[in-house]
């Protein structure tokens with residue numbers, strides 16, 4: 001087993017995600033991304049099992065055992081190293097998985113200019129830069145689903161499509177009248193986000209992890225990072241020249257996304273979530289800012305004019321200078 005293959009496996013399934021999917025409950029401790037809970041490896045009455053989410057390591061002060069995810073699988077399931085790696089490989093979508101997501105994403109991308117409603121919708125949302133639309137790989141899932149036939153014709157079994165959530169149990173395409181953003185770029189795709197252009201519930205992801213922060217590889221080198229919740233927010237900011245913007249796809253950050261933001265101490269994070277009526281965005285911003293500050297980052301909350309998100313702000317005619325003025329007032 002090659003070392004980089006092992007690293008890839010461990011990155012694809014962060015230790016904390018793995019534990020939490022198996023109902024391990026924990027609370028956060030300390031300034032770093034450390035969590036503590038009962039040890040899953042032995043009967044435990046006092047939380048003694050620590051997980052460092054940024055290092056992807058665990059250590060139990062009760063039984064004195066520690067290590068990475070592969071070690072944990074070996075201990076918890078009584079498997080050898082080699083067996084643990086094989087087990088872990090079965091837990092992640094095989095490499096072919098991101099390949100078929102690519103197939104699906106390029107199918108949708110191909111549809112974008114073939115339906116009269118798609119590009120005008122993007123324009124209404126202020127997205128006019130054809131180069132950026134192409135760069136983001138934005139596509140369109142039309143009303144009359146054709147994905148199923150396309151994929152079946154390419155040799156994908158129907159049971160597999162049902163499993164991925166791309167096809168409903170009734171056999172119809174899941175994404176319908178939605179603008180599609182592929183998630184995971186650059187690198188293998190991990191999910192697709194579909195924004196309804198009609199009356200359906202606005203946001204939809206496939207039933208699989210949303211992955212890390214959007215385009216993190218291109219943003220991580222920046223000493224100031226702008227964090228938004230939606231992909232249209234990100235597109236507006238990139239279009240206005242704020243390439244140091246990343247997106248969490250929602251206001252709830254996964255442990256992986258938190259660890260990414262925290263991977264450089266002292267980094268400034270400008271949080272620009274929606275200013276919605278029920279204050280959910282504001283509450284999420286404050287909770288996140290506190291979390292980031294306790295991890296040693298300089299987190300600031302940027303307030304846009306009432307009822308605006310970055311996308312609607314720029315749509316309403318705001319300029320980069322207007323946005324920067326809001327940032328200057330950030331606390």
Ligand SMILES: [Zn+2]
Pocket residue numbers: 039040041042048049060061062063064065
């Ligand atoms: Zn233990």
